[in-house]
Amino acid sequence: MIEPFAARLAAAQGGTHALIDLDAFAGNIAYVRSQLPEGAEVIAVIKANAYGHGLVPCGRAALAAGASRLAVARIEEALLLRAAGVVAPILVLSPANPALARQAAESGIALAVGSATGLNRLLDALGDDLPPLPVHLKVDTGMHRFGVEPEGVVELARALAREPRVQVEGVFTHFATADAADDRVLQEQTRRFAAAVQALAAAGLQPPLVHMANSAAILRGVVEIPAPGATIAVRAGLILYGLNPSRELPLPAPIRPVLRLVTRVGQVFTVPPGEGISYGWSYIAERPIRCADLPIGYADGLVRLLSNQGWAVVGGAVCPIRGRICMDQTVIEVEAAPDVAEGDEAVLLSDGRDGAMTADQAAALAGTINYEIVSSLAARIPRVYLRGGRPVAVLDLLGLVEDPSAAC
Numbered sequence: 001m002i003e004p005f006a007a008r009l010a011a012a013q014g015g016t017h018a019l020i021d022l023d024a025f026a027g028n029i030a031y032v033r034s035q036l037p038e039g040a041e042v043i044a045v046i047k048a049n050a051y052g053h054g055l056v057p058c059g060r061a062a063l064a065a066g067a068s069r070l071a072v073a074r075i076e077e078a079l080l081l082r083a084a085g086v087v088a089p090i091l092v093l094s095p096a097n098p099a100l101a102r103q104a105a106e107s108g109i110a111l112a113v114g115s116a117t118g119l120n121r122l123l124d125a126l127g128d129d130l131p132p133l134p135v136h137l138k139v140d141t142g143m144h145r146f147g148v149e150p151e152g153v154v155e156l157a158r159a160l161a162r163e164p165r166v167q168v169e170g171v172f173t174h175f176a177t178a179d180a181a182d183d184r185v186l187q188e189q190t191r192r193f194a195a196a197v198q199a200l201a202a203a204g205l206q207p208p209l210v211h212m213a214n215s216a217a218i219l220r221g222v223v224e225i226p227a228p229g230a231t232i233a234v235r236a237g238l239i240l241y242g243l244n245p246s247r248e249l250p251l252p253a254p255i256r257p258v259l260r261l262v263t264r265v266g267q268v269f270t271v272p273p274g275e276g277i278s279y280g281w282s283y284i285a286e287r288p289i290r291c292a293d294l295p296i297g298y299a300d301g302l303v304r305l306l307s308n309q310g311w312a313v314v315g316g317a318v319c320p321i322r323g324r325i326c327m328d329q330t331v332i333e334v335e336a337a338p339d340v341a342e343g344d345e346a347v348l349l350s351d352g353r354d355g356a357m358t359a360d361q362a363a364a365l366a367g368t369i370n371y372e373i374v375s376s377l378a379a380r381i382p383r384v385y386l387r388g389g390r391p392v393a394v395l396d397l398l399g400l401v402e403d404p405s406a407a408c
């Protein structure tokens, strides 16, 4: 099953693949750390396959670059990290599946608790035979999705403190509008959270870790929480991948995009005038046009709404997507790239310097956000990890293989 690294790398590079620049990723983490007050920690948010960048390699790289903890959305994601040998603290941010609570406790995976009912469902699943389950108290200061209301935080913290099957490790909240130009809700949430943390402290229940800021709040410098004696942390997600969480804030120059999505030109052909391209003939050739078929489709995460809107770059030329993106294939017009040949590289997403779509541009065309563009990239796309511009690991459907001659 485990083939040599060189073979898996060649296979990845022969077709559709994503290049993940681990130096850029590490640089982005270093930038976030540089913005934090003394002693504050970075929790690297690597949910959803590290926003499409690959869970285990990004988890390891984040820790190596100075993140102290990892956060995911599902217990299974945390279990995958543990299975890969990651021993650092991991927090599951979303409401947890009680059917996996035992496994979480056994593996020392922290779960978020936002209500007495949620706590009791977890406790029902836990036995006295397990190590205490680490938990983070989630306070709903205005996101209105998941968490205890500030008025109930002390009572829930008391219930947690009484319970030997859990061990409170942290308290956190999540911002609803940190990306917006108007910061009034952000300020109000910050105020409510500070008050909740203070109430916990007054009751002698302040957990050791207190965290609040997401990427947009980090960019705005809203990271500090008055919590004497506690460690402050930030939960950095999108910014670590070099993407901007907000249309209202500039991305600082040191932040660099990490992912490049590349495929290989397949068959090259001419569509006669009057004929349409792909399902539904949504694009009709008005003159004979040279086209190329690309082995990438919406099942790979190339969002179907980019049909007749997005583009690829082939040999430096912008080549528009013609007709509907199919599940596994996409047709581009290559009139601008007359020398194109089968096997040539076609770039679908990049930092834009080569003329390819940025995640922001693709998102704007598809009526969504850059988060969805990258997190939609499917597991069947092999990821090639680069250090110093050199491939050091490949993550494909068969698993992760590392260059035996490189330390990844």
Ligand SMILES: *Cc1c(COP(=O)(O)O)cnc(C)c1O
Pocket: 045, 047, 093, 174, 213, 214, 215, 216, 235, 236, 237, 238, 239, 245
């Ligand atoms: C996803 C998530 C984050 C990270 O958000 P970014 O905007 O990507 O930085 C932080 N906290 C919680 C609770 C999340 O669900």
